[in-house]
């Protein structure tokens with residue numbers, strides 16, 4: 001009987017540690033005000049909910065970045081040149097990447113790096129089917145911790161680090177610069193960074209994007225507690241928390257919180273935490289930059305911004321940065 005041969009990309013798993021994650025969660029909940037890292041959003045359901053967010057009418061980021069990529073892909077592919085290795089941080093479903101994979105000249109390899117393991121594997125398998133001529137080398141890793149990249153079969157001419165979605169905005173300025181420094185190292189000599197950066201704009205547009213009328217962002221936010229219940233022996237009652245997202249003009253970021261709707265005590269891995277009525281756990285910051293602010297941060301990490309593409313409304317930017 002005829003059987004089709006489906007190429008299965010080989011997964012590299014690195015630096016995942018439940019003990020380290022739990023220590024980080026407990027440390028965040030002991031703080032005042034309480035915080036949890038946005039990286040804990042992304043279990044399988046969290047990744048699916050994020051995909052739903054990208055399709056919401058209020059969430060302008062994804063469709064705007066896609067439109068910029070489609071409009072300027074010729075110029076982007078020209079700047080990147082042939083035989084590059086494309087290394088993507090926080091690849092998710094690799095939707096925007098498909099535009100690059102379709103247009104880059106004889107790509108040596110595509111290396112998606114993501115913390116959401118099963119979602120990454122599914123995306124990598126789909127890509128390997130769609131682009132059988134490109135070596136796909138998925139890496140399941142927390143990119144805020146040290147990790148190694150697999151070696152492609154074909155020696156690339158240069159490394160291009162791709163970081164779309166404005167995920168850079170989810171890091172505090174110091175951590176964002178540290179991450180750009182890691183990317184600088186991964187780009188190696190002659191390498192470059194292609195990055196999506198969301199821009200400062202009217203507060204009402206921003207707050208709508210993180211408070212959608214269908215309530216998907218609220219489910220995404222609350223899912224973090226469900227994940228803590230499932231994986232870290234927590235006992236959060238989701239009905240006692242509400243989603244809140246608001247823009248703080250200074251320092252220029254959306255903050256997402258989970259608001260305790262009553263006084264309550266929750267337990268995580270045997271440790272109790274008290275929350276007063278109205279007390280919040282901050283789950284995410286989404287920093288918005290001006291072009292100047294981002295250029296300055298990139299410069300401190302060793303990059304010089306070479307080209308910036310924006311949509312006509314100036315909502316979002318895609319930036320090509322070279323090692324200085």
Ligand code: SAH
Nearest residue numbers: 039042090091092114115116142143164165
């Ligand atoms: N690049 C995609 C997805 C953005 S969502 C886009 O532009 O639409 C953010 C992605 O980063 C998720 O897939 C999430 O799993 C991943 N991520 C978040 N924190 C991470 C970390 N510390 N290490 C690795 N991946 C991370």
Ligand code: AVI
Nearest residue numbers: 053165166167170210217286
């Ligand atoms: C992945 N990241 C850039 C998204 C953002 O806009 O900060 C995550 C998100 N949070 C709420 N909606 C989307």
